[in-house]
Amino acid sequence: MSRQSAPAPSPPATRREVVTETLHGVEVDDPYRWLEGDDETVREWTDAQNDHVDAVLDDDRRDRLRPRFDDLVEVADYGPITVREDRYFATVREPGADHARLVVRGAPDGEDRVLVDPNAWAANRDDDRPPRSMAWYVPSHDGDRVAVGVTEGGDENYDVRVLSVPDPSETAPNADATDGYGAGVEEVAVFPERGRVNANSLAWEADGEGLVYVATGGAADGAQMDKEIRRFRFADGPESEEVLLEHDDQHVWPRVTVDPDSGLLAVAFSEMVGGTEWYVRVDGDLRPVLTDTDAETSVRFHDGTAFVSTDHEAPRRRLLTCSVERFREGDLSFDECREVLPEGEGILRSAVPTPDRLLVHRQRDAHSRLSVHDRDGAHLRDVSLPDYCSVTWVSAARDAPEAFFGVTGFDRPPAVRGLDLADRAGGDPDEDDSGEAAPAESTAIDSVDLSVPDDLVVEQRFVDSTDGASVPVFVCYREGVEVDGPRPTLLYGYGGFRNSVTPSFGRFRLPFLADGGAFAAVCARGGYEYGEPWHEAGMLAEKQHTFDDFITAGEALCESGLTDSDRLAVAGGSNGGLSVGAVVTQRPDLWAAAQCAVPLLDMLRFHRFLLGESWTTEYGHPEDPEAFEYLRAYSPYHNVDPDETYPPVYFTTAASDTRVHPSHARKMTASLQHEAEGGPFLLRTKSETGHGVGKPTSMIVDEQTDSWAFLYERLDVEPSGGNE
Structure with missing residues (x-):
């Protein structure tokens, strides 16, 4: 097979206006800086690029793939369960719907009572208005109210709407309403300023009559990095909102949490990828608690205890405890805390407390383990899980022995499971024939109703990369599908910001696997698969290790005979x-x-641009001479070689992205189209969406159809008739 398909239509013309800057004594040319703008000329160029994508992509492949993708969304999707006393909150996307609804139940598997239905919002039924979506929700401690984050056009700037929650045991009609709220649901308050408020930066006060949250300015006025901690009491009204703290450090983000028993407000200040400092608010002032440290630390309050998860003297993390009263006193050292869970072989991802138990999630070699412990950390039993799976979230009731978790894998559609943590008769866990505690079995609550072929193989391989690193690579493919020659293969990765690549189910991969393709995922350095050392090995001056791991994984897939360089594609988003x-x-x-x-x-x-300054702790700062040298050495835009032939590349970006500016994709596309050989080099820009939040299902299907049509053509794959 030839690397070059039939000649593609010529790309749109792009004017070249070289801007030359001298940075640290080096002249740097930037011929497409004008594409950083947002004027009519740039919009016309973007429209022309979208037309070029449509001209290049094969309509026959798109037409044959689209019905298969439509079938894959005609099933329900389920979000995490959040328990507040006798209320169970969850999100449910009905088959074929564009957006998930927020529902409340009187039991984990009880009848859904609709609280919010974004599909009914007028903006989502009017082509002339940007679509709105609900990105997150946070219930009050008693479950009587819930705060939801609403975005317009997926731009990650939110209105916060506080809603009353009806008693789920009371029957009520769930008739559609134009305001998108269920029967009996009322707006208690609205915070009309759009900013980067999210679920991690908002906390309910103990009495449920107020909120503390971190507010920022909007992206449009360049104020996303300006942060305030605010307190809002419903009885006082929005005009009496109190600013507790102004914070202008662009590299540090505050987050807040409240102990629902004592009402103690704790505030964390952390760099995007650095250490965390903790304070408590006492008598109107912030009192330091854990401040003299570079450790990354999180805190959870439960029943008079502060649970402190930290990588202090434990690269794979450990769990410490102290009393809430001692935490409130301040000036706490890690040595004063009691170690409940020592550092283990796997990465401690979370430890969720209930009245008598801890449900502990660890990841070892990038896949999940769950175990049940007593409150002192003693191991009681493991939880039965499938091989090579990811636990995607864990939650529990504060005052009952019940917990919930999400589980998925390459061969396992996402499922919601429940776990009874109550003591068994006799007090001790049952034992199996070996004398070990028998695994705890979870119960099915909700699951995505998609079948997985019996012949799907899932493997974990390890490849030797630079500096002696052994890098995990997951591989999955259909063993029973015959392929003439090497398999068409897609390698995915990320490698940064402590984000781990773990087993995940990709419904839109099913047609590719059915048509003989293979999917691989590399756990590149820069992630958190082996704790902070793995992260540090792929950041700042060590960032090249991330790229080495991608390349080594690709070479290993070819050397194994699974694929070859004529049928191997690479994919990633954002930092990926x-x-x-x-x-x-x-x-x-x-x-x-x-x-x-x-x-x-x-x-x-x-x-x-946008949030970029806050990422300099991960990448280094271009204004620092030492960082400039290694950034320039790998910066893709500055390393396009006019004498080199590049493979076809499909870029995607969003006009409303408030995280990564679309100029990155624009400038790189222009450079490759007009400075390099090979291709085609395509750029699809979506409007009315952002970095990925709140996309309607119909938009996702459109994107997936184009993306896979591009891959099918470039990897020489013919679509078959089905997904199984």
């Missing part, structure tokens, strides 16, 4: 899009195609 851009410019011969979504690609100017 940076990884894709780097490995395409460093090893263009290794890939038959690349997908690069909402990426960072100009690493000498990323800090000048």
Whole structure:
């Protein structure tokens, strides 16, 4: 098979206006800086690029793939269960619906009572208005109210709406309403300022009559980095909102939590990828608690105890405790706390307390383990889980021995499971024949109703990368599907910001696997698969290790005979899009195609846009001479070689992205189209969406259809008739 398909239509013309800057004594040319703007000329260029995508992509492949993807969303999706006393909150997307609804139940598997239905909002039925979606929700401690984050156009700037919650045991009609609220649901308050408020930066006060939250300015006025901690009491009205703290450090983000028993407000200040300092608010002032440390630390309050999860002297994390009263006193050291869960072989991801138990989630070699412990940390039993799975979330009731978790895997659609943590008769766990505690079995509550083929193989391989690193790579494919020659293969990765790549179910991968394809995921350095050392090995001056791991994984897949460089594609988004851009410019011969979504690609100017300045703790600062050297060495936009032939690349970005500026994808596309050989190089820009939050299902299907049609053509895959 030839690496070059039939000649593609010529790309749109792009004017070249070289801007030359001298940075640290080095002249740097930027011929497409005008694409950083947002004027009519840029919009016309973007529209022309979208037309070019439609001209290049094969309509026959799109038409044959689209019905298969439509079938894959005609099933319900389920979000985490959050328990507040006798109320069970969850999100449910009905088959074929664009958005999930927020519901409340009187029991984990009880009847859904609708609280919010974004599908009924007028904006989602009017083509002339940007679509609105509900991105998150936080119930009050007693469950009587719930705060929801509403975004317009998916831009991650939210209105916060506080709603009353009816008693789920009372029957009420769930008739559609134009305001999108269920029967008996009323708006208690609305915070009309759109900013980057999210579920981690909002906390209910103990009495449920007020909120504390972190507010920022909006992206439009460039104020996303201006932060305030505010307190709002419903009885006082929005005009009496109190500013507790103004915070202007661009690299540090506050988050808040409240102990529902004592009402203690705790505030954490953490860099995007650095250490965490904790304070408590006492008598109107912030009192330092854990401040003299570079450790990353999280705190959870429960029944008079502060549970402190930290990587202090434990790269894979450990769990400590102290009393809430001692935490309130301040000036706490880690040595004063009692160690409940020592550092283990796996990464401690969470420890969720109930009245008598801890449900502990660890990841070992990037897949999950769950175990039940007593409150002193003694191991009681493991929880039965499938091989190579990911526990995606864990929650529990505060005052009852019940817990819930989500589980998924490459061969396992997402499912919601329940777990009874009550003592068994006799007090001790049952034992199996070996004398070990028998695994605890969970119960099914909700699951995505998609079948997985019996012949789907899931493997974990380890490849030797630079500096002696052994890097995990997951591989899955259909053993029973015959393929003529090497398999068409898609390698995915991320590698940054402590984000781990773990087993995940991809419904839109099912047709590709059915048509003989293979999917691989590399756990590149920069993530958190092996704790903070793994992260640090792929950040700042060590960032090249991330790209080495991608390249090594790709080479190993070829050497194993699974695929070859004519049928191997690479994909990633956001920081993963940076990884894709780097490995395409460093090893263009290794890939038959690349997908690069909402990426960072100009690493000498990323800090000048949106949230970019806060990422300098991960990447280094271009204004620092030492960081400039290594950033310039791998910055994809600055390493396009006009004498090199590059594989086809499909870039995607969003006009309303408030996280990564769309100019990265624009400038890189222009550079490849007009400065390099190979391709085609395509750029799809979506309007009325952002970095990925709140996309309607119909938009996701559109994107997936285009994305896979591109891969099918470039990897020489013919679509079959089904997904199984």
